[in-house]
Amino acid sequence: MIDQHWTAEDVERFADGEASPDERHLRECVRCANAVLAAAHMKAAIRGAMDVGPAPASLRARLTQRRSTFAPWWIAAAAVLAAIVVLVPFLRRNPALPELVDMHVTIVGSANPVDVISTDRHTVKPWFEGRVPFAVPVPDLASTPFRLIGGRVVYWQGNQAAYLLIGKAAHRISLFVFRLENAPKNLGPSPPAVSTLSWQDDGLLFVAVADVPSGDLVALRDAFTRQRSEVSP
Amino acid sequence: MEDGRERQSFEELAMPLLDSLYRYARWLTRNPTEAEDLVQEAYLKGLRGFGGFNPGSNIKAWMFRILRNTFLTSRSGLRAVPPEPLDEEIADGSTPESHFLQRADADALRRAIEELPVEFREVLLLSDVEEMSYKEIAEALSIPIGTVTSRLMRARQKVRKAFSGRK
Numbered sequence: 001m002i003d004q005h006w007t008a009e010d011v012e013r014f015a016d017g018e019a020s021p022d023e024r025h026l027r028e029c030v031r032c033a034n035a036v037l038a039a040a041h042m043k044a045a046i047r048g049a050m051d052v053g054p055a056p057a058s059l060r061a062r063l064t065q066r067r068s069t070f071a072p073w074w075i076a077a078a079a080v081l082a083a084i085v086v087l088v089p090f091l092r093r094n095p096a097l098p099e100l101v102d103m104h105v106t107i108v109g110s111a112n113p114v115d116v117i118s119t120d121r122h123t124v125k126p127w128f129e130g131r132v133p134f135a136v137p138v139p140d141l142a143s144t145p146f147r148l149i150g151g152r153v154v155y156w157q158g159n160q161a162a163y164l165l166i167g168k169a170a171h172r173i174s175l176f177v178f179r180l181e182n183a184p185k186n187l188g189p190s191p192p193a194v195s196t197l198s199w200q201d202d203g204l205l206f207v208a209v210a211d212v213p214s215g216d217l218v219a220l221r222d223a224f225t226r227q228r229s230e231v232s233p
Numbered sequence: 234m235e236d237g238r239e240r241q242s243f244e245e246l247a248m249p250l251l252d253s254l255y256r257y258a259r260w261l262t263r264n265p266t267e268a269e270d271l272v273q274e275a276y277l278k279g280l281r282g283f284g285g286f287n288p289g290s291n292i293k294a295w296m297f298r299i300l301r302n303t304f305l306t307s308r309s310g311l312r313a314v315p316p317e318p319l320d321e322e323i324a325d326g327s328t329p330e331s332h333f334l335q336r337a338d339a340d341a342l343r344r345a346i347e348e349l350p351v352e353f354r355e356v357l358l359l360s361d362v363e364e365m366s367y368k369e370i371a372e373a374l375s376i377p378i379g380t381v382t383s384r385l386m387r388a389r390q391k392v393r394k395a396f397s398g399r400k
Contacts, residue, residue, distance in 0.1 A: 009386055016360055016385070018367055042389065046361040049342035055255035059269045063251070063276055 006032045015039035095188020096156075097196055097207075103154065104174035104194070104209040107163065113172075114150030114165050124151045128162050134179045134204065136162040137224060144223045145216075146173070156184060166220065173210035173220060180205055201225055243283040246292045247276065253293070253363055254300055260358050261304045263347060271307065275300035293365070297373035301355070345395040353388035360385055 006014070006021060006029075014020035014036055026033045107113045116127040121138035128136040131153050141148055149165040149172070159182035164175040178184070183205035190196040197217035198207045206224065208217045254275060258268035279286075279299050286295055346354060359370045367385075371378045 009382065012386060012389065013382070016367070017364075018382075042392075043361045045339070045342055046346065046357055046389075046392065049339045049346060050256070050260060050358055050362050052256050052259045054252045055272070056265075056269065059255065059272060060251060062269075062273060063248070 003028075005029065006035065008035075011035045011039050015043055095186050096184030097188045097209075098191050100174075100176055100184075100207055101191050101194055101196070101209055103176075107152070107154075107165070107174060108172045113152070114163075115152040117150040119148050121148060124148060124164070127151065128153075132160040132162045132177075132179075134162075136164075136177055137202075137204070138164065139223050139226070141166070141223060144219065145169075146220055146223065156182065168210075168212055168216055171210060171212045171216075173208055173212065173217070175220070176207040176209070178205045178207070179203065197221060199225070241288070243280050247279055247296055250293055250296050254296060256362065257297060257300060257355070257358060258304070260346075260354050261301070261351060267307075271300060271304055275303050278303060291369060291372060293363075294369045294372035297359070298375060301374065342392070342396060345392055348395060349388065349391055352384060353391055356381065356385045357388050357392070 004021075004025070006025065010020050011032065014023075026036060116124055118124050118127075121140060125136060125138040128151065136151070138148065138151075145168050147167045149167050151162060151164045154161050154163045154176065156176075156178060159179070161179075161182070162177040164177065166173040166175055180200065180203050184207075187196075187198055187207070194209055194211055195214040195217055196207065196209050197214060197220075198205060199221050200206070201224070206221070208220055210217065251272070254272050255268060258271040258275075259265065262268045262271060275296065279296055282299070286292070346357060349357075355374070356370060359365045359373060360367075365373070367378050367381045370381045374381070376384075
């Protein structure tokens, strides 16, 4: 074995650091030792020829700028939650509607607007059990232009409230549901550019916020109140 | 999440590979602008697929494979795939490497490599520049190790021939 000349492949494998025949042959054989040396030189020459230098700084900047999109969604969600918690004391004295509109914009614009995603009211309604201290009415919207997208828990002045995300064509409607004793006391006037509608029903305060005509919100309210009178517990 | 150890983030693992990935992209596309776009797309794909990356496996081979697949499905990649016809044999095919070395100047060598089909350019880069093992190269290119070996041998043979033919 030691006496046998290496094949061209043996030589290159050796130069590449891969498994190869017994090296002792190289000490005995000038021909094979030269071949190995030449292969190593060729590797070095190719390495030099193929070097293109470091990646451009502009590319590096582009990639690290994307860091914000690298952040997992829950960091963004936690930031929103922290902002809401910090803002709570300020909300106490101020009209509530502008804040609810801000929450609507924040939630609707979020990558994960709802925690329970379901068009099925029989999924969404029980999901709220134990998460908010009241039964959340979720009507059957099948015969209406609205569709249920999902829900989540939101906080108002430290108390849980229910949030339902409802779709109408491409529009998104936020429906906040508060227990009356923990509901915002002063809603204030509706901010421009959005429609809002609030109503009370069975000890709950409903506040709908959306960029749809206010007539649509009236239809939504009717769907909620009609449903409750039909299905009594 | 999966065990006690903190899982390294995608950025921590992938950003140190930027120069290598850019170099690979340059040699795949032969165009600096396309190379930058390719690298950027590969990073985005890597980030998106990072959940499926097994922390014990080789991030370099993994990222190279993503970049390569991204290239192959791009417009210029699809153009590059049909291998160019084999070079006509050159009379003095068996130029000893010592001669080759004497004549080797980096610019001419670079031009010779640039003219090789992409599957030869990439094995030269991965082996000679990135110093990846045959196993790692096989993983990055999704081909058997035996194919890595033979492709590498042929690539170097082609460089030697092209280079001696040029002179």
